[in-house]
Amino acid sequence: MKTLSEQACFGCIQGFYAHDSAETGSEMRFAVYLPPAATSASVPVLYYLAGLTCTEETATIKAGAQRVAAEHGLMLVMPDTSPRGVGLPGEEDDWDFGTGAGFYLDAVMEPWADCYRMYSYIRDELRLLINEKFPADPDRTGIFGHSMGGHGALTIALKNPELYKSVSAFAPISSPMQCPWGQKAFTGYLGTDQASWAEYDATALVKNGKRAPHILIDQGTADQFLCEQLKPEIFEAACKEAGQPLTLRRQDGYDHSYYFIQTFMEDHIRHHAAHLTGT
Numbered sequence: 001m002k003t004l005s006e007q008a009c010f011g012c013i014q015g016f017y018a019h020d021s022a023e024t025g026s027e028m029r030f031a032v033y034l035p036p037a038a039t040s041a042s043v044p045v046l047y048y049l050a051g052l053t054c055t056e057e058t059a060t061i062k063a064g065a066q067r068v069a070a071e072h073g074l075m076l077v078m079p080d081t082s083p084r085g086v087g088l089p090g091e092e093d094d095w096d097f098g099t100g101a102g103f104y105l106d107a108v109m110e111p112w113a114d115c116y117r118m119y120s121y122i123r124d125e126l127r128l129l130i131n132e133k134f135p136a137d138p139d140r141t142g143i144f145g146h147s148m149g150g151h152g153a154l155t156i157a158l159k160n161p162e163l164y165k166s167v168s169a170f171a172p173i174s175s176p177m178q179c180p181w182g183q184k185a186f187t188g189y190l191g192t193d194q195a196s197w198a199e200y201d202a203t204a205l206v207k208n209g210k211r212a213p214h215i216l217i218d219q220g221t222a223d224q225f226l227c228e229q230l231k232p233e234i235f236e237a238a239c240k241e242a243g244q245p246l247t248l249r250r251q252d253g254y255d256h257s258y259y260f261i262q263t264f265m266e267d268h269i270r271h272h273a274a275h276l277t278g279t
């Protein structure tokens with residue numbers, strides 16, 4: 001692991017790091033915010049998965065998460081959204097597939113299968129690296145994210161409740177099997193086998209018996225992707241039917257941007273702190 005930069009931020013450190021990833025066969029970058037509490041003890045870790053076109057910098061700069069994370073003593077980890085520059089044909093052609101659009105799954109289709117392994121990268125490789133290199137309490141890990149990253153957070157938490165003790169999402173893709181972004185990505189990375197798609201679809205996972213801790217979702221009513229891509233009502237109905245605890249808040253007038261995310265970031269960090277630290 002190498003340090004790219006470190007800056008003082010709310011009493012401790014905002015850093016950017018890179019490492020050679022075995023899962024993605026490439027150098028991956030990630031951002032870590034260490035709260036002041038991390039100077040004297042191991043602290044809970046909260047992963048934030050970003051959306052389409054984003055990098056490790058996007059939420060670090062735009063989400064305004066550090067002040068509240070410092071207050072609650074949470075470490076923030078903000079990874080990149082895909083491998084970059086691995087040289088696959090077409091990887092840069094679309095903004096919603098390939099670079100910047102890893103969809104937090106393990107691809108099985110060629111040529112993506114060797115490198116596009118963001119599910120295993122986030123759940124295993126990066127988590128173990130963070131636990132080894134930073135003052136992390138491995139028993140207190142939470143996960144949240146936005147849009148494609150909201151889908152990632154929900155699916156990773158639902159599939160691994162023993163690893164993730166808190167979960168939330170901003171404007172998640174609630175059922176990628178049922179929207180154009182997801183159908184394009186799943187066809188390209190997973191092929192046409194619908195059974196493998198269901199393994200990465202939050203709504204299907206809930207319907208098939210997977211459970212996560214109480215989920216918080218915020219969704220802006222003026223989000224330009226709401227009706228065609230995000231469809232929170234599908235996930236809401238599945239959770240209600242299955243008895244999965246969910247608080248879905250429809251926020252009047254907010255769109256899909258980081259102005260929306262930064263408005264409700266404090267509520268999300270408090271939600272995670274309540275699960276991870278009891279504060």
Ligand SMILES: N[C@@H](CCC(=O)N[C@@H](CS)C(=O)NCC(=O)O)C(=O)O
Pocket residue numbers: 050051052053054058062095146147148256257258
């Ligand atoms: N490029 C897309 C929009 C992509 C987009 O909105 N990405 C969201 C995540 S799904 C984002 O967070 N973008 C980065 C930003 O707002 O800084 C378009 O032209 O419609």
